[in-house]
Amino acid sequence: MLELKNLSINVSDKKIIRNLNLKLEKNKVYVLMGPNGCGKSTLALTLMGHPLYKIKSGTIYFDNKNITKSESDKRAGAGIFLSFQSPLSLSGVSVFSLLRTAIAGKKDPLALREEIEKIAKQLKIKKELLERSFNEGSSGGEKKKLELLQASILNPKFLMFDEIDTGVDVDALKTMAKFMEKNKKGKTYLIITHYNRILKYIRPDEVLVMMEGKIVKKGDYKLAEEIERTGYAKL
Amino acid sequence: MQNSKLNFDYKFGFSMPENNVYKAKKGLNKKIVEDISSLKKEPVWMKEFRLKAYEGFLKRKMPDWGAGLSKINFDDIYYYIKPTEKQVNSWADLPKEIKDTYDRIGVPEAEKNFLSGVSAQYESEVVYENISRELDKRGVIFCDMDTALRKYPEIVKEYFGTLISPYDNKFASLNSAVWSGGSFVYIPKGVKLPMPLQAYFRINAERFGQFERTLIIAEEGSFVHYIEGCTAPIYTTASLHAAVVEIFVKRGARVRYTTVQNWSHNIYNLVTKRATVDEEGIMEWVDCNIGSGVTMKYPSVILKGKKSHGEVLSIAYAAKGQHQDAGAKMYHLAPDTSSRIISKSISKDGGRTSYRGLVSVSLGAKNSKVYVSCDALIMDEESRSDTYPYMRISEKDCEVQHEATVEKLGEEKLFYLTSRGINKSEAETLLVNGFIEPVVKEIPLEYSIELNRLIRMEMSGSVG
Numbered sequence: 001m002l003e004l005k006n007l008s009i010n011v012s013d014k015k016i017i018r019n020l021n022l023k024l025e026k027n028k029v030y031v032l033m034g035p036n037g038c039g040k041s042t043l044a045l046t047l048m049g050h051p052l053y054k055i056k057s058g059t060i061y062f063d064n065k066n067i068t069k070s071e072s073d074k075r076a077g078a079g080i081f082l083s084f085q086s087p088l089s090l091s092g093v094s095v096f097s098l099l100r101t102a103i104a105g106k107k108d109p110l111a112l113r114e115e116i117e118k119i120a121k122q123l124k125i126k127k128e129l130l131e132r133s134f135n136e137g138s139s140g141g142e143k144k145k146l147e148l149l150q151a152s153i154l155n156p157k158f159l160m161f162d163e164i165d166t167g168v169d170v171d172a173l174k175t176m177a178k179f180m181e182k183n184k185k186g187k188t189y190l191i192i193t194h195y196n197r198i199l200k201y202i203r204p205d206e207v208l209v210m211m212e213g214k215i216v217k218k219g220d221y222k223l224a225e226e227i228e229r230t231g232y233a234k235l
Numbered sequence: 236m237q238n239s240k241l242n243f244d245y246k247f248g249f250s251m252p253e254n255n256v257y258k259a260k261k262g263l264n265k266k267i268v269e270d271i272s273s274l275k276k277e278p279v280w281m282k283e284f285r286l287k288a289y290e291g292f293l294k295r296k297m298p299d300w301g302a303g304l305s306k307i308n309f310d311d312i313y314y315y316i317k318p319t320e321k322q323v324n325s326w327a328d329l330p331k332e333i334k335d336t337y338d339r340i341g342v343p344e345a346e347k348n349f350l351s352g353v354s355a356q357y358e359s360e361v362v363y364e365n366i367s368r369e370l371d372k373r374g375v376i377f378c379d380m381d382t383a384l385r386k387y388p389e390i391v392k393e394y395f396g397t398l399i400s401p402y403d404n405k406f407a408s409l410n411s412a413v414w415s416g417g418s419f420v421y422i423p424k425g426v427k428l429p430m431p432l433q434a435y436f437r438i439n440a441e442r443f444g445q446f447e448r449t450l451i452i453a454e455e456g457s458f459v460h461y462i463e464g465c466t467a468p469i470y471t472t473a474s475l476h477a478a479v480v481e482i483f484v485k486r487g488a489r490v491r492y493t494t495v496q497n498w499s500h501n502i503y504n505l506v507t508k509r510a511t512v513d514e515e516g517i518m519e520w521v522d523c524n525i526g527s528g529v530t531m532k533y534p535s536v537i538l539k540g541k542k543s544h545g546e547v548l549s550i551a552y553a554a555k556g557q558h559q560d561a562g563a564k565m566y567h568l569a570p571d572t573s574s575r576i577i578s579k580s581i582s583k584d585g586g587r588t589s590y591r592g593l594v595s596v597s598l599g600a601k602n603s604k605v606y607v608s609c610d611a612l613i614m615d616e617e618s619r620s621d622t623y624p625y626m627r628i629s630e631k632d633c634e635v636q637h638e639a640t641v642e643k644l645g646e647e648k649l650f651y652l653t654s655r656g657i658n659k660s661e662a663e664t665l666l667v668n669g670f671i672e673p674v675v676k677e678i679p680l681e682y683s684i685e686l687n688r689l690i691r692m693e694m695s696g697s698v699g
Binding site for chain 1: 646647648650651653654656657658659661662665666668669671672673
């Protein structure tokens with residue numbers, strides 16, 4: 001469903017990702033691990049179409065279509081979603097109005113509202129968070145939950161979760177991971193993380209280890225456990 | 236200063252044929268001032284007031300501290316146009332081209348749905364006026380200024396020009412010399428209007444100057460919300476709008492004055508607005524400047540009674556070729572007074588916004604509270620925003636808060652929204668509407684929808 005061919009990415013003229021080849025399949029959960037600065041977030045932001053991340057060479061295929069040059073809104077429309085590592089706040093814009101704009105024309109606003117409220121309940125998101133300025137004064141857990149809420153409404157095919165488990169307490173993590181597990185059918189997940197704890201609730205099909213912009217090792221969930229014990233240095 | 240191409244999306248830029256009853260010769264001189272007064276059959280004191288003001292206008296220098304006004308050619312403007320023989324109180328009785336104009340703007344529709352009274356000025360005269368019968372019975376007066384001068388000369392003489400003198404500034408002098416139309420609102424003691432009154436100002440002719448004059452008197456414990464809207468056709472030549480608004484808020488009364496200014500980009504909008512507030516009274520200006528080429532406007536509140544309160548909530552939007560030089564003035568003259576200024580400005584495609592404000596707390600205005608917050612949003616590298624906040628605090632025992640932010644529309648915020656499938660121009664609109672939301676929520680729903688729509692139109696017009 002997603003295929004990267006010889007992908008090289010620069011951020012302000014610095015090479016971050018070099019000649020990356022990767023194929024991700026439908027209905028699978030992937031975990032991407034690696035030391036800080038190895039290029040995990042760069043990869044996620046590039047796949048989402050961030051304008052500051054320049055693709056130097058290579059191609060991105062999504063559902064067999066070349067999307068290397070598509071803009072982020074088009075990629076979202078095609079079914080790509082990114083749960084941001086540090087979701088920003090938007091004054092005067094509620095998650096309601098954000099999603100209403102995103103989904104405009106595709107769903108009746110009242111039905112959309114009901115659906116948002118239903119999912120918010122499942123994710124244990126306080127109702128007032130839906131009305132007020134997006135993420136303003138919210139805790140880490142609340143912000144990450146709103147990312148999941150958006151994912152659920154937008155219903156993408158390929159979801160990247162960039163450190164959804166950082167800055168989140170144990171209860172929130174459990175709620176979110178279970179929600180992700182429950183809704184994974186028919187989707188492809190790419191979970192970017194440093195830790196094992198989320199993997200207790202959602203078992204990956206494949207663990208990818210990235211170092212210096214390259215995938216250096218692949219394995220099953222045991223690889224993640226090994227890294228937790230011994231670190232990256234021994235790989 | 237203007238470029239009609241940029242106004243491509245301006246919905247009200249159409250013009251109608253002129254079937255005027257009277258049109259003064261182009262340019263301004265003493266005779267024209269006298270003619271306007273004679274035509275209106277005014278009392279001698281008003282004619283003298285006008286002539287004094289005209290002298291003041293000639294003597295005063297152009298203000299050189301704000302927006303650029305050097306291109307105004309006072310000789311190339313018509314100062315008085317009478318569009319119809321008499322005023323009517325039924326839309327059907329208006330000449331077709333005028334009725335069509337208001338239909339297209341949507342005024343009769345709004346009147347039916349949520350207004351207590353409507354007045355519609357076309358060129359120099361109010362051509363339509365109506366007030367709900369019930370309010371009429373309760374002694375509320377809502378009529379044009381010329382009618383007020385005829386029917387209620389004592390009240391007019393008592394208040395007219397006392398808050399904004401005919402020598403106040405060059406454009407107040409000009410207005411005082413050639414004023415015509417505008418609203419006179421009188422709310423008796425204790426009467427609270429359930430729905431707003433609306434005045435609608437339309438300029439149709441080219442190279443024209445509109446100089447309406449508004450006077451609002453809210454007696455003790457009364458309440459009125461007055462709304463004004465304005466539009467004009469797009470011409471390649473400049474027109475001038477120089478209004479004067481004086482408001483008297485008596486003890487415990489409250490007046491809210493909302494402006495949705497949407498002039499076409501060939502208009503110089505130079506307006507003087509001032510209110511005086513007695514004990515425990517409240518004055519609120521809600522001032523939205525979206526249109527015009529140049530606007531200079533600083534609604535003022537004189538807090539002269541104990542515990543009185545003043546507010547100016549404003550939005551300014553400047554696109555290419557526009558300069559919105561707007562702000563507020565608050566004068567705290569009595570103890571326990573409070574004021575709040577919230578200004579939100581947006582500049583885009585080379586547009587320029589300036590916030591210019593003055594807060595003055597006089598010695599003896601103990602325990603006064605001042606809050607000023609001005610936020611500017613700059614959409615791109617070509618656009619500009621400046622802040623000129625002046626504070627004159629002579630009383631030690633007072634609390635002053637001032638916050639100012641300048642924000643560039645962030646790439647990261649746009650990326651976040653587009654990553655949710657929202658296209659770039661929708662994302663910009665969403666962020667801009669979010670930015671002005673604290674002010675928009677103070678505006679009646681019907682107008683906030685209109686305002687959001689306007690912003691959307693302006694944004695997409697300049698993007699697409």
